[in-house]
Amino acid sequence: MEMKQLQLMFLLLIGLTSLGSAYRILFMGPFPAPSHWLWLEHFQRDLLRQGHQVTSVNNHPTKQPHENLTEVIISPSFDIPKHFPKKNIFSMNFVSDFNNLEMWWTIGLLTTEHALRDRGVKKLIESQDDHYDLVILEQFFHEAFLMFGKKFNCPVVTIGTMGYADNIDHAMGVLTPWSVIPHLLLSHTDRMTFSQRAYNAYLSLYDAVMRRWVYLPKMQKMAEKYFGGAINGPLPHVHDLERNISLVLINAHRSVDLPRPSMPGQIDVGGAHIQPAKKLPADLQSFLDKATNGVVYFSLGSYMKSTDLPPEKTSLILKAFGQLKQQVIWKFENDSISDLPSNVMIRKWMPQNDILAHPNVKLFITHGGIFGTQEGIYWGVPMLCIPLYGDQHRNSIKSVREGYARSLVFSKLTTDGLVRNIEALISDPQYKRSALEVSQRFRDNPIHPLKEATFWIEYIIRHRGARHLKSQGAFLPLHQYLLLDILGCLLLGAFLTIWLPWTMVRRAHKWWLRGGTADKLNDSKKRL
Ligand SMILES: *[C@@H]1O[C@H](CO)[C@@H](O)[C@H](O)[C@H]1NC(C)=O
Ligand SMILES: *[C@@H]1O[C@H](CO)[C@@H](O)[C@H](O)[C@H]1NC(C)=O
Ligand SMILES: *[C@@H]1O[C@H](CO)[C@@H](O)[C@H](O)[C@H]1NC(C)=O
Secondary structure: OHHHHHHHHHHHHHHHHHHHOOOOOEEEOOOOOOHHHHHHHHHHHHHHOOEEEEEEEEEOOHHHHHHHEEEEEEEOOOHHHHHOOOHHHHOOOOOOOHHHHHHHHHHHHHHHHHHHHHHHHHHHHOOOOOOOOEEEEOOOOOEEEHHHHHHHOEEEEEEEOOOHHHHHHHHOOOOOOOOOOOOOOOOOOOOOOOHHHHHHHHHHHHHHHHHHHHHHHHHHHHHHHHHHHHHHOOOOHHHHHHOOEEEEEEEEOOOOOOOOOOOOEEOOOOOOOOOOOOOOOHHHHHHHOOOOEEEEEEOOOOOOHHHHHOHHHHHHHHHHHOOOOOOEEEEEEOOOOOOOOOOOOOOOOOOHHHOOOOOEEEEEOOOOOHHHHHHHHHOOOOEEEEEEEOOHHHHHHHHHHHEEEEOOHHHHHHHOOOOOOHHHHHHHHHHHHHHHHHHHHHHOOOOHHHHHHHHHHHHHOOOOOOOOHOOHHHOOOHHHHHHHHHHHHHHHHHHHHHHHHHHHHHHHHHHHHHHHHHHHHHHHHHOO
């Protein structure tokens, strides 16, 4: 009898302790681009590994079902190419930074509304007795989703796929110094010339003002439209919800990004998606092992397909590859391709991380997407960048500046140019040296960035939002943050104590010199 009671107590104790550390997490990645979710899913998987219950709102049904994972798949998913045709991307050369910003806001508003209209998401909004310990949201352009934090009355963590942005700093309580921190869209270093600083300040100011007074009000309207009635009490403003974000996990790394002022609630997790190399499929393994002259690996990423390339570009690329003495592996999303040279292998899907890890890979030809770039850096592979859109230009410029890459303009691609650049990158040892140097810096972490992310996510739940990671600066009005009120007071004080008495004394003195009241009176009498 006593034995049984003891056993029961023991079981109860185990149950309680495991209950205490298994949390219910609402994980949301409403943006439909596959590369974003490929990255975000690493964080979700790690949370599941820790035994947490995850409800996931996203566009891509998982390939690894888990008993503690509930998916709410936005379907049909937002059709990006319909709104932003891929044809235009291949012919796009330069878009102004201002147009780029507006494009992000437009995409953000469109995809947010699309996701909020989804049946499964609506059900979440209207749910009565669901409970969550934490909401995790991609830090992108979906601020209306922050309302879920209010809905479930729990802290919010965001994951910044694109790296740092001024508004993340503001939300955590730092005002970004525009003198040394270039705007998210710019590729400057922290040593800007006068005109670069002027342009940076102008663009950053434009971003701040338009975001606060044009973009966020539109988000707010959307939030009110879809959450109105589903939340007790008045709806907060998305701007206030943003300032309530507890933690931002940011895709940046000290070894490749500029140093910048930061708050304890901003954690760099760049490289979180990179894992030790896994075993390659047998055919790829033998292809790579046998390539004694080395291998060139070519991929345009997960969004732009090689099959979307204009045919004349495909044939000039194939011609260039045919001239190389290296073997080539091309992520090409079709079973066949005409005129395939004998040294080129195509596959619809590639285990990119495991391929780049192979010592025979000499070069990575990439569109310069952030995740591929980080994988190339991690494995110390020189890169040939052919940027197409978004942050790819900026990433490529940075890679070239660091000395482990060259870059080419897509619209000006030629067979000769390709061959020349590939050969230069492989034959000049300088590129490999720089790649290895950056790689060592990038790998030198006290703890794997994914583990660090999970630690801080759990920390936020344990400390119910951990308000202490954020400065009060997030809530101060701008004039107080910049001490303009104190400056105003000082000026007023100076006016009252120096200028005012001084002018009074001077007047009195002049008056006295002119002979005082009597003369004055006579004067005025005369004039009358
Ligand atoms: C699922 O969650 C329960 C309780 O939260 C936990 O005991 C169990 O180990 C989890 N399952 C897996 C496969 O992690
Ligand atoms: C911000 O968080 C605090 C503490 O969690 C909460 O009391 C407050 O209502 C939140 N504000 C908004 C606008 O959601
Ligand atoms: C894809 O493959 C099919 C046949 O398998 C072929 O007809 C088509 O032209 C190919 N597309 C491209 C872009 O090569």
